[in-house]
Amino acid sequence: MTAPSPSAPAAVAETAARPSRPTMRALRALVGSRPAVAGLVVLGLVALVAILAPFVAPGDPLAMVARPFVRPGVSGAVPLGSDALGRDLFAGVVHGARASLVIGLAATVVGLLVGTLVGATAGYFGGRADLVLVRLIELFQTIPNFVLVVVMVAIVQPTIVTITLAIGIVSWPPVARLVRAEFRALGARDFVLAARAAGCGDLHMMLREILPNALPPVISTASVMVASAILMESALSFLGMGDPNLVSWGAMVGAGRDSLRSAWHVSAVPGLAIVVVVLALNFVGEGLEEAFDPRRTGERR
Amino acid sequence: MPLLSVVDLAVSYGSGRDRLRAVDGVSLEVGRGETVALVGESGCGKSTLGRAVLRLEPVERGRIDFDGTDLVGLGAHALKRLRPRLQIVFQDPLGSLNPRLTIGETLAVPLAVQGIGRAERHERVGAMLAEVGLPVGSDRLYPHEFSGGQRQRVAIARALVSKPDLVVCDEPVSALDLSVQAQILNLLVRLKREFGLAYLFVSHDLAVVRHIADRVLVMYLGRVVESAPSEALWSRPLHPYTRALIEAVPDPARRRPAVPLAGDLPDPRNPPSGCRFRSRCPIATARCAEEDPGVREIEPGHAVACHLAPTGSFETTVRGGTP
Amino acid sequence: MTRAPLLLVDGLSVAFPTATPVRDVGFTVGEGETVALVGESGSGKSLVASSLLRLLPAGGRIVGGAVRFEGTDVTRSTEAELTHLRGRRIAMVFQEPATALDPVMTIGRQVAEVIEWHEGASRRAARARAIELLDLVRLPDPSRRVDSYPHELSGGQRQRVMIAMAIACRPKLVVADEPTTALDVTIQAQVLELLDRLRRELSMGVLLISHDLGVVGQWADRVVVLYAGRKLEELPAERLFDGARHPYTRGLLAASPRPSALGADGLLTEIPGQIDGADRLPGCPFSPRCALARPSCDDRMPDLVAVGPEHTVACPVAPRGGIADAVAVGR
Numbered sequence: 002m003t004a005p006s007p008s009a010p011a012a013v014a015e016t017a018a019r020p021s022r023p024t025m026r027a028l029r030a031l032v033g034s035r036p037a038v039a040g041l042v043v044l045g046l047v048a049l050v051a052i053l054a055p056f057v058a059p060g061d062p063l064a065m066v067a068r069p070f071v072r073p074g075v076s077g078a079v080p081l082g083s084d085a086l087g088r089d090l091f092a093g094v095v096h097g098a099r100a101s102l103v104i105g106l107a108a109t110v111v112g113l114l115v116g117t118l119v120g121a122t123a124g125y126f127g128g129r130a131d132l133v134l135v136r137l138i139e140l141f142q143t144i145p146n147f148v149l150v151v152v153m154v155a156i157v158q159p160t161i162v163t164i165t166l167a168i169g170i171v172s173w174p175p176v177a178r179l180v181r182a183e184f185r186a187l188g189a190r191d192f193v194l195a196a197r198a199a200g201c202g203d204l205h206m207m208l209r210e211i212l213p214n215a216l217p218p219v220i221s222t223a224s225v226m227v228a229s230a231i232l233m234e235s236a237l238s239f240l241g242m243g244d245p246n247l248v249s250w251g252a253m254v255g256a257g258r259d260s261l262r263s264a265w266h267v268s269a270v271p272g273l274a275i276v277v278v279v280l281a282l283n284f285v286g287e288g289l290e291e292a293f294d295p296r297r298t299g300e301r302r
Numbered sequence: 303m304p305l306l307s308v309v310d311l312a313v314s315y316g317s318g319r320d321r322l323r324a325v326d327g328v329s330l331e332v333g334r335g336e337t338v339a340l341v342g343e344s345g346c347g348k349s350t351l352g353r354a355v356l357r358l359e360p361v362e363r364g365r366i367d368f369d370g371t372d373l374v375g376l377g378a379h380a381l382k383r384l385r386p387r388l389q390i391v392f393q394d395p396l397g398s399l400n401p402r403l404t405i406g407e408t409l410a411v412p413l414a415v416q417g418i419g420r421a422e423r424h425e426r427v428g429a430m431l432a433e434v435g436l437p438v439g440s441d442r443l444y445p446h447e448f449s450g451g452q453r454q455r456v457a458i459a460r461a462l463v464s465k466p467d468l469v470v471c472d473e474p475v476s477a478l479d480l481s482v483q484a485q486i487l488n489l490l491v492r493l494k495r496e497f498g499l500a501y502l503f504v505s506h507d508l509a510v511v512r513h514i515a516d517r518v519l520v521m522y523l524g525r526v527v528e529s530a531p532s533e534a535l536w537s538r539p540l541h542p543y544t545r546a547l548i549e550a551v552p553d554p555a556r557r558r559p560a561v562p563l564a565g566d567l568p569d570p571r572n573p574p575s576g577c578r579f580r581s582r583c584p585i586a587t588a589r590c591a592e593e594d595p596g597v598r599e600i601e602p603g604h605a606v607a608c609h610l611a612p613t614g615s616f617e618t619t620v621r622g623g624t625p
Numbered sequence: 626m627t628r629a630p631l632l633l634v635d636g637l638s639v640a641f642p643t644a645t646p647v648r649d650v651g652f653t654v655g656e657g658e659t660v661a662l663v664g665e666s667g668s669g670k671s672l673v674a675s676s677l678l679r680l681l682p683a684g685g686r687i688v689g690g691a692v693r694f695e696g697t698d699v700t701r702s703t704e705a706e707l708t709h710l711r712g713r714r715i716a717m718v719f720q721e722p723a724t725a726l727d728p729v730m731t732i733g734r735q736v737a738e739v740i741e742w743h744e745g746a747s748r749r750a751a752r753a754r755a756i757e758l759l760d761l762v763r764l765p766d767p768s769r770r771v772d773s774y775p776h777e778l779s780g781g782q783r784q785r786v787m788i789a790m791a792i793a794c795r796p797k798l799v800v801a802d803e804p805t806t807a808l809d810v811t812i813q814a815q816v817l818e819l820l821d822r823l824r825r826e827l828s829m830g831v832l833l834i835s836h837d838l839g840v841v842g843q844w845a846d847r848v849v850v851l852y853a854g855r856k857l858e859e860l861p862a863e864r865l866f867d868g869a870r871h872p873y874t875r876g877l878l879a880a881s882p883r884p885s886a887l888g889a890d891g892l893l894t895e896i897p898g899q900i901d902g903a904d905r906l907p908g909c910p911f912s913p914r915c916a917l918a919r920p921s922c923d924d925r926m927p928d929l930v931a932v933g934p935e936h937t938v939a940c941p942v943a944p945r946g947g948i949a950d951a952v953a954v955g956r
Contacts, residue, residue, distance in 0.1 A: 023402055023444065191398035195460065198356050199412035200385030213402040343809035449899050479665035480836065481896040481914075484880035488892045506810065509839075513882035513893070550810040552839025554866040559843065561818045563811040566779045 027217070030292035037288020040281035047278055051098040058092035062248045066092075070264040084253070084267045085260055093253050094274050100249040101231045101278065104165050108230040109223055111169025116176025117212075117219065123177070124184025125207050135181075138174045146171040150233060151242060159244050164237060168230045179222060183215035217293030224286035228279040235275055250275050303370065305500050306332040306355065306468055311364035313347070313354045322571050324350040326524035327364070329597075332468065337494065337501040339515035339532075341508060341547070345570050346521040352470045352504045356388050357381060369467065386416055386464035393473035395453035399445040405431070405456050406441030412464040430463045431456075433496075434489060451482035455489065462493060470502045475510060487514060508551050512536060517603070520544045523570055523578040526597060530604040540606040543579050577609070585610055629696060630655045631830045632677070632798055636690035639672050639681060639854075646904055647672050647854045649690070649926075652847075654798060659824060659831040661845035661862065663838060667900040669854035670834050674800050677832075678711050695797065713743050716791035718820075720803040722783035726775040732786045733759070733771030739793045758789040762819060781812035785819065792823055799824075802834040817844050838877060842866055847935060850874050853903035853910035855926060860936040870932055870943040873911045909940070917942045 031037050050057055060066075065087040066079065073082040073090075081090040123134035153167040187193060188211060196210045235251030237243050243252050250271040257267030313325040325347040332338045340348040353359045355366055357373050366373040368388060373381065389412075392398035400408055409427040418426070431440050434455040445453055454474065461469050471490065475483040491514065494501060505511050511518055512532055519529040520543065528541040539545045549562035565582040568574055574581045580590040589609055599605045630653035639647035647669040654660045662670040675681050677692055679699060692699040694715065702710070719725045727735055736758055737751035746754065752771070759767035762785040775783055784804060791799055801820060805813035821844055824831050835841050841848050845862040850871065858871040869875050879894035896914055903910035912922040919942060929937040 023446075191392040191394060192400045194353070194358055195390065195392065195398050195457075196400075196411060197358060198385060198388070198390045199460075199464065200382040200415040201411060202382075202415075205411075205415075209403075210400055214400070343811060449901055451899055479900070480838070480877055481665060481880050482899060484882070484893040485895045485897075487882065488895055491892060507882075508810075509882045546811055550814045552837065552843050554839060554842035554863075557843055557863060558818075558821060559814070561815050564815070566781055566812070567809075 027289075027292040031288050034288040034291060036284040037292075040284030040288065043277060043281040044285065047098055047281075048102060050095055051102050054095045054099055058089070058095040060092070062092040062096040063088060070260065070267070072264075073266050073270065081270050082264075082266050084256055085264075090253070090267065090270045093248050094250070094271055096248040097250040097253060097271060097274070098278075100161070100244075100247050101234060101275070104161060104168065104234045105227040105231040107165045108168035108172060108234075109226045111166060112172035112176055112226055112230075113219065113223060115169070116173035117180050119173065120177035120180025120182075121184050121207055121212065121215075124181035125188060125203070125211065127185070131181075134177070138177050138181075141171070141174045144171075147233060147236060150237060151240070154237060154242055159237075159242055161244050161247060164234060164244060168233050171233075172226055172230060176219060176222065176226070179218060180215055183218065184211055187211045187214050218290070221286050221289035221293060224282045224289060228282035228286075231275065231279060231282075304331040305334045305336075305369055306330075306502070307365075307367040308351075308355065309365040309367070311351065311354060311366065312362040313350050313359050314362045320571060323362075323524055324570070325354060328519075328521070328524075328526050330519055330526070330529070332500050332502055334467070335494070335498050335500055336517070337503055337515045339503040339505060339511040339518045340521055341505060341511050341518055342521035343506060343547075343567065345523065345567055347524040348504045348506075348521050349472050351521070352472050352502055353390070355468075355502060356390055356470060358390075382415070386412060387467045388470075389461035389464065389466040389468070390470040390472060391454070391457050391461050391474045393476050395450060395457045395477065396445060398457050399453060399460075401445055404442055404444055405436075405448075408445075408456070409441070409460050409463050412460065416464065426463060427459075430459045433462070433493070434459045449482075450478055451485060454478060454482075454486050458486075458489065458493070462497065462499075465497070466499065468500045468502065470504065472504045473506065474503075476505070476507065483510075490514065508547055520547065523568070523573050525578060525607065527579060527608070528606045529597075534601075534604050538604075540600060540604070540611045541579075541608050542583050542585055542610075577607070629693075631658075631695065632832070633693040634673070634677070634690070635693070637673065637676060637687065637692060638689035639669070639676055640686055640688040641684045644904060645688070645854065647676070648904070650849075650851065650854070650856045651690070652849045652856070652859060654830040654832050656797070656830055657824060657828040658847070659821070659833055659845045661833040661835055661841040661848045662851055663835055663841045663848055664851035665836055665900060667853060667904070668851040669904075670851050671802055672854075673851070674717070674802050674832065674834050677798075677800060678715055678717070679707055680711075712739065712796070713794045714796055715798045715800060716794070716796040718784070718787050718791050718799060718801040718804045720806050722780065722787045722807070723775070725787055726783060728775055731772050731774055732778070733773075736771075736786065736789050736793060739790050743794045754793070755789075758793055759786070761792070761823070762786070762789045764789070779812075780808055781815060784808065784812075784816050788816075788819060788823070792827060792829070795827060796829060798830045798832065800832045800834070803836070804833075805840065806836070813840070820844075838865065838881060853900055853906075855910050856929065856939065857909075857911065858936075858938045858940075859929075861934070864933075864936065868933070868936070870936070870938045871911075871940050872915050872917050872943065876914075 066089050067076060067083040067087045069083060069085050069087045071079050071083040073080065075082070079089045079091060081094065083089060119134050119138065123131040149171050150167045153170070154164060157163045193206060193210050196206055234243065234249065235254065238249040238251030239255035241255060243249050253271035254268045257264065261268055308328060308330045311325055311328050312323060314321055314323040316322055328351055330338065340351060342348050350359055354361055361374050364374065368384065371384065406427055409430060410423045413423045413426060427441055436452065436455055445456070448456065474490070475486050478486060487510065493499060503511065503515055515532045517529065517531050518535045519526050520541065521527065522543050528535065528544045535544065536548065539548055546563035563582055568581050576592050577590040577595050580586040583590065587610070593609065595607045595609045597605045597607045600611060632654040635651045637647060637650045638645060650673055652660060662673060664670045672681065672685065676687055677699065687700050694710065699710065726732070733752060733755045736755040740746050740751040740754050741748065756767050756771050759771060764770055764782055764785050778786065804820065805816050808816060817840065820831060823829065833841065833845055842862055842865045848860055848862050848865050849856060850858040850873065852873050858869065858874050860868060866878060869878060876896040880896055882893060898914040903913065908923040908925055909927055912918040915922070927939045927941050929939045931937050
């Protein structure tokens with residue numbers, strides 16, 4: 002009775018050759034982008050150095066180990082030179098990577114969680130919930146981010162946890178806006194209506210039908226968020242409002258501020274580290290955005 | 303008792319001056335195993351009505367009795383229990399399938415909602431895919447790996463896997479190429495016979511509707527202007543709009559025909575007074591602007607909303623009768 | 626026909642880096658004549674249309690054949706010559722008027738700009754011409770509507786504006802690419818009638834690109850059937866429904882939901898399978914779906930053979946007789 006369409010296996014036959022999971026295809030596209038791969042390699046190396054810091058640069062990075070203001074490439078003991086207190090800049094950069102990466106990643110996770118929760122709720126339910134949450138987002142967006150971070154850290158003790166939370170709290174609104182827009186757009190799509198017609202509950206609709214399709218732009222934003230979190234932490238430390246017990250790139254740049262004319266390298270070395278990492282993160286972000294572009298991964302015509 | 307009975311249903315969007323009443327007091331019935339078509343041009347409210355029947359649109363007023371239960375007043379839990387029996391197939395097969403789920407996962411969703419176990423789900427999904435003519439192994443693939451026609455087979459399988467009584471088909475073949483259209487229409491007809499389905503078939507294409515429907519409702523600006531058994535509608539269309547629609551179906555026997563209907567659709571937010579079709583109607587009179595013609599049954603099963611329908615030398619103006 | 630046709634396309638092939646979606650397509654359009662290119666998606670009909678003005682999408686190239694318009698080969702024209710041709714001698718009307726019009730410019734301005742650009746008319750004269758043209762395409766109340774923005778018009782009215790822009794410089798050929806696909810059926814009839822009236826009044830040639838056999842059968846003089854980039858059949862439009870010979874054309878007709886197409890079981894005659902990949906076959910692209918195919922069909926593309934007045938078919942096994950037989954064969 003049912004006549005199977007004879008040419009139906011067209012798709013079946015083709016599949017063995019290529020990865021079909023949408024996520025896999027996006028990753029493959031990412032690997033094809035040269036800047037993104039370069040960024041990933043740099044980030045991988047920095048992460049490795051951060052993890053292996055006690056072995057790469059043993060000892061306390063805050064200890065005085067050389068004469069002050071040794072220029073880079075002069076002494077084998079301090080290859081990147083030393084600062085005003087004779088601390089090894091190489092050890093500082095290596096250990097500082099830990100603080101920067103940990104705070105950058107953790108603050109981004111906080112921002113993503115809060116932003117996704119708020120954005121998804123507002124975008125999915127709409128109506129009054131949306132109205133209230135959008136006001137909340139706008140409220141946060143009208144306050145200058147960095148000022149808010151400074152105020153929050155000034156009120157509580159500056160520790161790695163409070164700094165992370167403070168940065169996370171100022172970075173969620175853009176995520177919330179993005180997720181809200183995606184949820185609103187996707188919520189009107191037929192496949193979501195079909196799931197509703199099947200009797201799916203709100204949680205299934207949000208988590209399984211909409212969220213996976215809303216995530217790609219969020220993920221590409223995330224790498225840029227890490228970059229801006231690192232910058233924010235650096236600025237905080239530069240102003241001397243960071244965790245005093247923590248070696249951080251921003252604090253190192255700040256420490257070199259007074260001797261900028263006589264020994265510019267004290268600020269330049271950690272400054273360069275910040276630039277390289279932020280640039281790498283932006284490359285990856287751009288690569289992700291391109292890889293998730295529906296015009297690339299979506300439809301064959 | 304009919305399977306589905308819609309009484310005086312209204313659906314509107316927005317509020318105040320921008321209020322758009324997409325469906326304005328429509329009543330219809332669909333019997334078990336029957337195919338009822340909603341026909342009209344864009345903005346007539348046919349798709350909105352189709353979705354409202356599944357409670358996918360906010361209902362302003364009216365009743366939707368499905369197998370004796372009024373869906374309009376129904377709570378979320380009771381509605382969820384009825385969902386498997388009411389399903390929908392959309393126009394754009396790609397847009398109606400979640401791109402991040404495999405076909406097998408998509409088809410399992412309606413079954414999982416009903417609490418059916420993994421083993422039985424797998425079995426029923428496989429059987430359903432075979433039923434719609436997809437090869438073994440399709441369940442592991444993603445929507446983008448299929449052609450348009452195959453995707454529509456998947457969407458049909460998803461609608462039927464929960465063993466529904468009524469399927470709303472919202473322009474199911476409009477996005478498909480002609481040669482694939484016939485495959486999908488035939489599949490729908492076969493499945494209907496096999497599973498005793500009833501269809502509420504939404505379409506702009508009168509030729510398709512004539513082929514598949516038992517009864518047809520013609521809609522214009524949110525209202526039903528004529529309803530009749532399919533063949534009666536074609537052989538004896540009573541409403542001037544129905545006649546214009548039939549004439550507009552390209553018929554090769556009439557080369558370079560005259561334009562059947564002048565003018566454009568009026569702003570649906572501000573429809574004409576009286577009969578809504580009067581601004582484009584070739585035979586409108588003064589009365590049409592003042593008085594809203596109610597739907598009247600002219601002969602058993604054949605109703606029309608037109609002051610002028612059964613009177614005068616109406617019949618002679620029907621060009622050609624059956625094309 | 627002794628005079629050279631207005632447009633002569635001969636052996637046209639279009640290639641992209643990974644595919645050749647148009648292969649060896651030829652046809653003519655005479656003055657004041659409507660010729661239809663009909664086919665499903667993937668048939669290459671729109672690529673043929675954009676080849677005429679060398680407006681192929683990125684990566685596409687004309688790799689063979691000639692496109693002669695009023696005697697000159699467009700495939701060898703310089704960019705300057707093409708600019709002269711586009712809009713002035715050959716005009717295009719697209720499927721989606723909503724995206725083809727500039728949303729922030731009044732429609733009168735958009736029509737007038739075409740006239741100013743091509744004819745060097747003054748602003749005032751161009752505006753007057755624009756109102757005339759909008760009247761010619763039967764836009765209601767043109768002297769007021771000339772200052773409307775595209776979003777204030779309906780889809781059908783926007784398509785009228787597009788047509789006004791297309792005929793602004795009295796082109797000899799209008800290429801209409803699915804001009805009514807986005808429109809409702811009653812509006813479709815209005816727009817097709819308009820195009821046909823303008824064709825007569827301005828004695829233009831019209832190349833109508835469509836997927837709709839009914840539209841083509843009603844409004845064209847001759848019909849060229851394309852499939853997977855190949856021309857399979859060409860015949861007079863009035864013979865389309867009872868004289869088509871190619872199994873694909875007959876299959877399409879039989880698959881159309883018309884009362885005469887129904888089998889005894891109430892089902893339509895299906896063409897099995899789909900078009901995917903057919904443009905890579907060495908032989909007839911339709912052979913994998915063809916009930917009449919012989920092994921030789923897969924080896925090389927059959928030649929187009931004349932089988933009647935203005936009627937050519939590229940199928941050695943093309944049956945004779947009416948569609949009723951085609952239905953019988955298809956089953």
